[in-house]
Amino acid sequence: MPIQKCLHTTLLVSDLAQAEYFYGETLGLEKAERNLNFPGVWYQVDGYQIHIIVHDGLPKRELISEKWGRNSHLAFSVTDIDALAEKLTTNGFICQKSASGRPALFTQDLDGNVIELAAASL
Numbered sequence: 001m002p003i004q005k006c007l008h009t010t011l012l013v014s015d016l017a018q019a020e021y022f023y024g025e026t027l028g029l030e031k032a033e034r035n036l037n038f039p040g041v042w043y044q045v046d047g048y049q050i051h052i053i054v055h056d057g058l059p060k061r062e063l064i065s066e067k068w069g070r071n072s073h074l075a076f077s078v079t080d081i082d083a084l085a086e087k088l089t090t091n092g093f094i095c096q097k098s099a100s101g102r103p104a105l106f107t108q109d110l111d112g113n114v115i116e117l118a119a120a121s122l
Contacts, residue, residue, distance in 0.1 A: 009048075009074060012055035013111040016040065019052045022109045026091055027076070027084075045076065073106070073114035081105065081119045 013019040023029045023043055032044035040053035078084050081103060085095050088107055098104040103119035 010051040010053065011074075011109075011111075011113050013052055013109070013113075014054065015110065016052065016054050018110045023050070023052065026087065026093075027115075050074070073116050075116040075118060077120040078117050079120050081117060084117060 011019070020041055024031065029043040029045055029050070032042040032049050034042045034049075040051055043050045043052070085105055088095050093107050095105045095107045098106070098116075098118075105117050107115050107117065109115060
């Protein structure tokens with residue numbers, strides 16, 4: 001049977017408060033209610049969930065634009081990519097446009113997790 005839907009993605013971060021600021025405040029994700037006794041925080045995105053937990057000693061990844069899309073990453077559809085790009089750069093995050101020319105950009109959270117932000121299709 002083929003996979004029909006993603007249930008959640010787990011990200012390891014070194015500072016949970018910084019991750020909550022990035023995913024909750026900067027990207028605007030809503031926290032998900034979980035009745036499980038797991039550490040960390042969960043976010044809800046269109047029926048999918050992201051579980052963020054602390055892991056000490058994570059190495060930072062190098063920012064190499066040509067490789068961002070090939071690294072493990074989360075991909076989100078966004079309605080106003082230009083406004084979000086401006087908000088990210090205003091808050092000190094590096095953003096790079098997709099090398100393929102499609103309306104998407106890549107950034108990283110504070111732990112080096114690669115985030116793809118693609119313009120939503122109307």
